[in-house]
Amino acid sequence: MDRYKSILESVKNSKKEIKILQVDIEVLNCIKKRYEINEKSLFGTILFKTGGIIIDNWLRLYGSGELDFNKRNDLFPESDIIVAEDVLGGLFAMQDDSNISYFAPDCLEWEPMEISYSEFLYWAFHGDTDTYYMDYRWNTWKDDIKRISNDNGISFYPFLWAKADSLEGRHRQEVSMSEIIKLEFDFLNQLKETK
Template identity: 55%
Template structure:
């Protein structure tokens, strides 16, 4: 393992957040290499080479070459941009053409440029103030509810986050598949 890969793995392992590193699957890694032209010495390339994905605080999921399969997750997204992560609300982290990471926000169904590259995005997920970023979408007891979620599930709200509601607390929550959450977002986006 080279020095850069060691630094990326140290960045992951030094987080004070609850971090789960999923096991790497060589066959998935080879499939991803065959489909995408990702520099193996980039932070994303290193993450794909050494992890099956990362789960942070049971809320953010960064894709890798394993259970959080970058290629399989991108099949859910009907655009050419590369999706590199998600949150349990159906928010998507997307590698934009300008080299920055964008956030597809489930409350606006629009992509917001985060104005950071992938390395800084990963650092933010692991060491940044993600609690403040999501403060408007966390409810009392969210940690207990999200701890048991499967990696294929997320939290859906009704009225949907992009629809008007009296308050965040008045929305009903349910656990559904991420495929369904993303599918609903893309369907409503087409209608808009």
């Protein structure tokens, strides 16, 4: 079975709601010109055969389409390759050792997940993401995120990295993912300057 067929099989066997977006040829060609990525690798297969993949309207794997790998990586001020995001503005990066790290929006720090890209994919499709995000899911999250654009996320005030009495007590708003990421890294840089 080729790699893409096995991905489709894994999606079919998942208990989660998974959407595979269509490839945009222009985006695909831009990515191929800019990056040297092995098309036969698992990452290359996701990147070049899909326009991105959305899991439970919460996790978004980048591809060559609406979830544009190129554009999303342009938002990111560091050199790691970002392969996915969540609706909160959390980022998943592929490190030099090919393992995945998570940029957590509640503490603005990189947390090594100590899993490979293939293990990350399995976790996204079949793993216990509910427990992973348990502290950051408000009562109406399922209904709220069904309606948001794939270019947007949910911003909180007070911010997730600031103290607050409860998640439910924070004001929530749909804003562009570019604004969420910019705000996170601007604040992170300010913290570094004050140390």
